[in-house]
């Protein structure tokens with residue numbers, strides 16, 4: 057499943073550069089599937105809707121850093137464990153029960169993002 061950032065986040069920014077999928081954004085920042093990935097054209101999000109990879113989308117959160125679930129692969133294919141959770145000083149990167157995904161699904165997401 058994807059990882060999410062809770063309201064305990066202290067906005068230190070340590071997690072953002074660690075994400076292999078560029079799935080982490082500072083609060084209030086617009087995000088795009090294509091940011092830091094090789095994705096082009098139509099891309100299906102975890103909620104089933106389809107966006108253009110280059111389209112800018114509304115921030116998921118404003119007050120704290122946030123993770124775009126449609127870009128989070130739980131670091132599958134890159135690292136043994138979620139890197140954001142590894143570096144977070146307040147342990148606020150936790151499993152997002154709203155998006156339970158198999159390893160196979162996470163690897164498919166990685167392929168969709170990076171080819």
Ligand code: SF4
Pocket residue numbers: 059074075076077078079080123127128129130131132138139140141
């Ligand atoms: S678990 Fe990995 S892919 Fe997901 S947001 Fe954290 S660093 Fe990025």
Ligand code: SF4
Pocket residue numbers: 061064065066067068069070071072121140143144145146147148149
């Ligand atoms: S490392 Fe943790 S506290 Fe720092 S910005 Fe990321 S989620 Fe927030």
